[in-house]
Amino acid sequence: MGTALTSRKNGRDYGRPGAKSAPSSWERVLVFGAAKSFRDCIRTGSGVSQASAAQLSGTLLTCPAFSSPGKSKEAEIKRINKELANIRSKFKGDKALDGYSKKKYVCKLLFIFLLGHDIDFGHMEAVNLLSSNKYTEKQIGYLFISVLVNSNSELIRLINNAIKNDLASRNPTFMCLALHCIANVGSREMGEAFAADIPRILVAGDSMDSVKQSAALCLLRLYKASPDLVPMGEWTARVVHLLNDQHMGVVTAAVSLITCLCKKNPDDFKTCVSLAVSRLSRIVSSASTDLQDYTYYFVPAPWLSVKLLRLLQCYPPPEDAAVKGRLVECLETVLNKAQEPPKSKKVQHSNAKNAILFETISLIIHYDSEPNLLVRACNQLGQFLQHRETNLRYLALESMCTLASSEFSHEAVKTHIDTVINALKTERDVSVRQRAADLLYAMCDRSNAKQIVSEMLRYLETADYAIREEIVLKVAILAEKYAVDYSWYVDTILNLIRIAGDYVSEEVWYRVLQIVTNRDDVQGYAAKTVFEALQAPACHENMVKVGGYILGEFGNLIAGDPRSSPPVQFSLLHSKFHLCSVATRALLLSTYIKFINLFPETKATIQGVLRAGSQLRNADVELQQRAVEYLTLSSVASTDVLATVLEEMPPFPERESSILAKLKRKKGPGAGSALDDSRRDPSSHDINGGVEPTPSTVSTPSPSADLPCHRLSLLFLLLLSSRLSLFLSPPSCCLSGTGCLPRLSSLVCSGIGWPSELEPPAPESPMALLADPAPAADPGPEDIGPPIPEADELLNKFVCRNNGVLFENQLLQIGVKSEFRQNLGRMYLFYGNKTSVQFQNFSPTVVHPGDLQTQLAVQTKRVASQVDGGAQVQQVLNIECLRDFLTPPLLSVRFRYGGAPQSLTLKLPVTINKFFQPTEMAAQDFFQRWKQLSLPQQEAQKIFKANHPMDAEVTKAKLLGFGSALLDNVDPNPENFVGAGIIQTKALQVGCLLRLEPNAQAQMYRLTLRTSKEPVSRHLCELLAQQF
């Protein structure tokens, strides 16, 4: 077998077993040569050459001497320091070291580093080794560089030089070493130096196979790190043909590269689909021995198969019928093979086989167009759900989650509900239970919602703490989404609070309040239920909050029953008061003032409570102020005024469920798939897609329109508060010198102290509200759907650039070209029909949500209502920015494809920064302006984590694309970026200054914007922060 390091000749006695002073592992390796002999001594079963997990466990022995390195940590450190000092002196010594010694010491340094100690020298010696013509010296040099790369620019130049020489050496072994090093380091400097050469090596006719393999993956690494550095060109066409290469290893390496390139430029690599299909077909149909060393435990080329299947997932199903037929045949073969008896009992055999199977299923799900295959996939996964291998059960649950969202297989997935529920109850591994919970969530629809929700609630009682919050969110969402009667919904949420109150976040209990407020058919039931729940001797504080709010609003609905008469309600709530936190007590005080209005008979009792020293002189300012203000309000205001001010809360305007948003944040995109997917259950969307007020309440409020009743109470408030301030005693005014007028108005504005997230969107100031006599007519057709989930992400892509593909799916591609000057812009939208069938009734429209119409004028030209298969139509938009705006217009595209209506809403890539005009200025001017904009509200700042590699050039390009000028020599720190510009609108100009401070070490940025308009600062800051 391999001749590892030399060493048998060394016969030191600590190599013997049982030697008294056996040195510890780290010491031993410092003594290079001793390794092999020592190992031989302690090895029990020698001569075992076949590898398997079981056999390895016999030989991968733990030796006590090695498990406790060194007598003590200090001894080890002492020893290491001594050795480091020795190496340092050797390197510094007058005598030039020969290559061999250099290699030895560099290798020791590496070892010490890998033990976890810091190494701050030896880099130069390692670099010297690179240019040695002895292979082993070169090899150790490269290893050191790969493991301990240092961004010292001087060294990088030397390293690159050595790599350059090796790449040019025509010695394949040296070339591979150099390529490995580039792939291991993958830095931008290396990209700059070599990104142009490597494609040449990759496609050169005379490159050895092993060199091609390394070149492909080396290029992949550079492309991932800095795609801008890799020039596309003639080589790309030839790379695709590596899929046909004779050498399986070359194909294996090339597929990874091609897959990555495809994702960024699908059109340029389209030809790879048919090549990949034919390669896959050849592998899948080959006998288990055909591929010799590329067969793994009787499975032909499993790694390559998986990679090819991944590559195909970059594209829609092949259009060419022959290719498609061949592919479907492959997929069927894989599914058939899964049913055959295994060729080996080894787990490696079944893992490799199933790896291909799962990847095949992923492709089937990706295509989502072959009902037959989808159902077969589902049945196959169903078998795995009860497999004895935990790994397979885990993967089956995971994969079924995606199957559940396909209309073809949703029903088939549902048939496994009992098995999945059982998994939730009996799996011993929490990560498997988590998958089961995910799957239940994904397979839930109206028909099984009650069962699933009740099972999840039951599971919650014993669930692991780590996943409780997520389960709570899921239950809350399902309950809302599939509620047929809202009493069930209310019961479910109250159960959630009872079972896992600590994990019920604000979003969840805010939501139940919103829904109860908006639906008057459930209000009485909700009041009765919370009243009962509050009777429990120990109830969760969240229950008190929900109970307080609901009784304060709707307690009158159950007041007729003597068991829940007003005094009983009040004393029940007040019995919890003293045990609650300040926030809850503040909420309860609001409940009390609402009680005075609902139940005049409780007025004296409640005034007594408010007047008590513990409230009026409470150390907490918020509680004190509420007590003082409410007490005064209840004494000075007439019944009519009270009734108006303390009127029932108006319905909440609909918006995306905040719970769903939270789950998405927690789980990343795709988490809400069960709900986003309206096509599966179209009826549900209308009823439960959002909570709409029942017909008896006011018509659907739109975010821009405010509510009549609310406005009325505000009007009264303004009158009232001017009177009130005369009566208020000084302590309550302690917050602001101007008395409590602004304070109180904000209080009532937010509905007497209910949690602010619950407020209907309040206008900026009451005056603005009063000045706006009528809500603007709804500008767009009502049936425009909400933007697709990715709309924001797509929009973000265009913040710093003007051209590109805005959207693409299997049917349609939308491209954008735009230019902006001053406050004007022109945009060309290109709609491409990707199918071979004509689109009919094609109508793209631009919609201005809210009052955007007054801020941005978009004039669109009509387009033909038919788009032929494969054709592209163009639409011109003229854009004028009237004043600053925050939300982009929506682009709604509707058409019929094969008779089925399609609709799609996107965000038009027009953001305020498009109207930036860069402004150059000197440092002095900049700082003068910076200081002028020093009001806190003029500044917006964000500290955030880098999402992309931090690269100064890329950052510069982005900032220029954003629209501002870049000012050099302004910031004393050259790493920082400073920019300036003016946003041009018809009505006004907004000057903007920005500063971006990268912190490479922490991989963070701090972005500061100052503009003369507060919302603009914040908005620009948000937009730009997304880009890094």
Added chain:
Amino acid sequence: MQFMLLFSRQGKLRLQKWYVPLSDKEKKKITRELVQTVLARKPKMCSFLEWRDLKIVYKRYASLYFCCAIEDQDNELITLEIIHRYVELLDKYFGSVCELDIIFNFEKAYFILDEFLLGGEVQETSKKNVLKAIEQADLLQESQNEEWGGLSEDIL
């Protein structure tokens, strides 16, 4: 694949390979966190777990844990077999490998890994081809072996 870690049952890191740029601090943090998480798991549990936004695939061979971090769309089972194939390669090269081989000949473990995986992707799955590459290098080394002879004499 984003990185691969080998550590012992005692939590000692034996080999680390990073395919994404990370600071030393971050690497140490990740290692600490993962070693702890994986060591806490019981033998019969499944070999995959979600961790941050990555998937962790791990397997224990005798006293050593092999642990890979892969991305969301990557295939867990094939990763498990990447681990196994690497163990096979080590085993074949060292002649039934043990933890000490990896400690003492860490550079070989790295070289073998580089031949098998590059930039986080499988480069060559044929056992023969990988070992051929390594043995060629060893041959080059043999020819220069004379110099190595003196090594043990002047240690420390």
